[in-house]
Amino acid sequence: SSSAATPSASSSAAPAPAAVVIPEQIANLNYFEFVFGDILGQGAFSTVQYAKKIHRGVMPSKWKEYAIKVMEKAVIARQNYQPNVDREIAMMNALSHPNITRLIGVCESEKFLYLVLEYAAKGDLHSFITRMGSIELSSARVLASEIINALEAIHSRGIVFGDLKPENVLVHSNGHIKLADFGSARYESEISPGERLEGTAEYMAPEVVKGGQQTRMADLWALGCVIYQMLAGRPPVWSEFVEQKRARDDLFGKIVRFSDTTPAHDKFPASFPEEAKPLLLALLHPDPSQRLGAGGFSQIKSHPFFAGIVFDELHLHAGPKLT
Numbered sequence: 277s278s279s280a281a282t283p284s285a286s287s288s289a290a291p292a293p294a295a296v297v298i299p300e301q302i303a304n305l306n307y308f309e310f311v312f313g314d315i316l317g318q319g320a321f322s323t324v325q326y327a328k329k330i331h332r333g334v335m336p337s338k339w340k341e342y343a344i345k346v347m348e349k350a351v352i353a354r355q356n357y358q359p360n361v362d363r364e365i366a367m368m369n370a371l372s373h374p375n376i377t378r379l380i381g382v383c384e385s386e387k388f389l390y391l392v393l394e395y396a397a398k399g400d401l402h403s404f405i406t407r408m409g410s411i412e413l414s415s416a417r418v419l420a421s422e423i424i425n426a427l428e429a430i431h432s433r434g435i436v437f438g439d440l441k442p443e444n445v446l447v448h449s450n451g452h453i454k455l456a457d458f459g460s461a462r463y464e465s466e467i468s469p470g471e472r473l474e475g476t477a478e479y480m481a482p483e484v485v486k487g488g489q490q491t492r493m494a495d496l497w498a499l500g501c502v503i504y505q506m507l508a509g510r511p512p513v514w515s516e517f518v519e520q521k522r523a524r525d526d527l528f529g530k531i532v533r534f535s536d537t538t539p540a541h542d543k544f545p546a547s548f549p550e551e552a553k554p555l556l557l558a559l560l561h562p563d564p565s566q567r568l569g570a571g572g573f574s575q576i577k578s579h580p581f582f583a584g585i586v587f588d589e590l591h592l593h594a595g596p597k598l599t
């Protein structure tokens with residue numbers, strides 16, 4: 277019932293605007309301004325859809341592209357999800373960073389709530405890893421650096437991102453990364469003891485798996501998993517089970533074993549780049565107080581792996597080449 281998507285020609289180019297829009301879905305969105313297109317992503321409480329908006333007063337008329345997160349108000353109310361939506365909006369409004377998807381506006385119709393987001397045309401990092409098998413070290417280093425810049429901005433506002441994974445690392449048309457989806461993010465000070473944010477099992481830190489406190493350090497474990505996955509083509513732990521509950525239990529056991537009992541030399545597949553291993557062992561440290569970054573982001577940025585990277589100037593250059 278919430279779909280306004282129309283089929284579009286399958287190509288890697290940006291989807292064409294839908295020929296028909298469903299009026300109810302755009303009731304308050306300046307009726308004829310947004311034209312919805314393909315579904316870009318789907319969550320438990322939302323659907324993210326591609327949309328184009330005509331810019332009037334520009335000759336010739338120009339379209340601007342957006343990703344619109346559509347949420348059904350009845351679902352939000354039924355699931356007591358409103359505080360999460362309010363929090364997501366407040367957090368995104370507080371963040372203005374070249375490596376984070378910007379929240380451009382919020383609109384509503386009678387039945388739906390719309391978060392209008394900056395559009396990242398090249399899709400997510402997970403698709404790149406799948407397509408390419410793995411990512412070349414020099415590109416992975418730059419991508420990792422941009423993720424670090426985004427995390428630093430997030431943590432500096434007291435926020436734990438909570439769901440860092442390749443699916444939430446989007447690639448902009450200029451090749452730079454944009455971290456997306458604050459649906460799991462929380463203010464660190466508001467996370468109760470033993471509370472677990474709604475993250476993805478593969479990327480959960482061992483202290484979180486064990487029921488300890490989830491802090492910003494859990495995001496740095498996930499950062500280690502994402503860098504590992506770029507280089508190896510798969511995260512440090514994965515499960516063959518398809519049933520969610522079994523996969524989760526399986527993964528949790530594997531995370532604890534990987535963290536606490538697997539010797540360092542067995543933590544990587546053959547042919548894993550030697551140069552990246554010390555960084556990953558430091559980010560995937562079992563003890564969050566000893567994990568790289570516990571003493572601040574300068575610890576991560578000054579790690580030898582990032583020698584030559586000027587973190588403050590990355591956005592001034594072209595993004596890494598991914599083909």
Ligand code: ADE
Pocket residue numbers: 316317324343377393394395396397399446456
């Ligand atoms: N999928 C989810 N959010 C997106 C965005 N902002 N741009 C492109 N695809 C997305």
